[in-house]
Amino acid sequence: MKVITLTGYKAHELGIFSHNHRGITYIKKAFEQQILALIEEGVERFLISGQLGVELWAAEVVIKLKQTHPHIQLAVLTPFLEQESQWQEASRKKYHDILEAADFVDSITKRPYEGPAQLRLKNEYLVQKSDGLLVLYDEDKPGSPSYYLEVAKKRQQQEPYDIRLITPHDLEWIAQEDEMNDSVDIDNL
Numbered sequence: 001m002k003v004i005t006l007t008g009y010k011a012h013e014l015g016i017f018s019h020n021h022r023g024i025t026y027i028k029k030a031f032e033q034q035i036l037a038l039i040e041e042g043v044e045r046f047l048i049s050g051q052l053g054v055e056l057w058a059a060e061v062v063i064k065l066k067q068t069h070p071h072i073q074l075a076v077l078t079p080f081l082e083q084e085s086q087w088q089e090a091s092r093k094k095y096h097d098i099l100e101a102a103d104f105v106d107s108i109t110k111r112p113y114e115g116p117a118q119l120r121l122k123n124e125y126l127v128q129k130s131d132g133l134l135v136l137y138d139e140d141k142p143g144s145p146s147y148y149l150e151v152a153k154k155r156q157q158q159e160p161y162d163i164r165l166i167t168p169h170d171l172e173w174i175a176q177e178d179e180m181n182d183s184v185d186i187d188n189l
Contacts (some may be wrong), residue, residue, distance in 0.1 A: 002043040005148070006062070008136030008138065008166070013143045019090060024057055026174045027100045027136060031165045033066060033132050037128045038078070045073040045103075047130055049122050050083060051139040051144075052091055054136045056098055063101045077129075078109025079122035080113045120147070127151045132162025136171075 009025075011155045016023055035046070035058075046062045048055040062074045084179055099105050108125050109118050124150070127133065132150045137145045155161045 001045055002038075002041070003045040003047060003130040004043050004132045004134055004162070005047045005130040006035075006055060006134050007048065007051075007106070007126075007148050008058070009143050009147050010051055011053035013017045013141075014053065019084055019094065023171070026178070027054060028057050028061050029174050029178075030067070030136070030170050031061045031134070034164060035061055038132075038134070039072060041064070043131075045075055046073060047075045047077060047126050048077045049126060050078045050095060050098070050166040051180055051181045052087065052095075054145075056094060057133075059102070063098065072095060074098075074101070075104040076102045076106075077122070077126060078107045080109050080111060081107050085112075098129050100127075112120045121138075123148050123151045127155055132164065134164045136167070138165045138168050 009018065014023065031054075035043075046058070048059050050056065050059075059076070061097055062072065064072070066072055084095045087095065108122050111118075133148060135145050135148060137149065149163070152161060152163050156163060
């Protein structure tokens with residue numbers, strides 16, 4: 001079974017502080033395009049650690065695509081127990097909805113948060129358990145995805161490991177395309 005880890009920035013790293021932010025739509029569209037291509041290439045399982053932001057938005061895309069591609073699976077492997085304990089209520093609800101819809105849920109360390117070593121272990125584990133990484137990443141703004149990329153690039157030096165980036169340029173292209181479609185719709189009224 002081909003497996004891909006989905007990740008990217010935490011919401012606050014992108015300046016997104018609302019579940020209704022327009023940028024989320026573009027991020028989801030970018031992930032949907034890439035995930036559909038991966039499904040065509042035989043990927044059947046998608047992994048996330050369940051962190052707020054890109055990972056949960058990508059998980060929502062996988063859950064939506066399961067309607068038309070029922071063979072695909074979503075696995076949520078959290079770095080530690082109760083990672084959502086300090087989150088706002090709306091974020092916890094969204095997270096629990098995703099956990100309910102996931103095909104597999106587990107914690108890598110079976111303990112609550114103790115320190116950053118659990119996060120390093122999570123990055124290493126998810127890269128080890130997958131055949132590739134699809135990541136929203138901006139080379140000019142490293143942030144949290146750089147830790148995944150570091151582990152993935154090390155693995156790629158040892159053996160074939162697929163690393164695919166969704167860049168700010170990709171998001172801009174989707175946003176422009178969306179705006180052009182909106183203006184076409186207005187002109188046709």
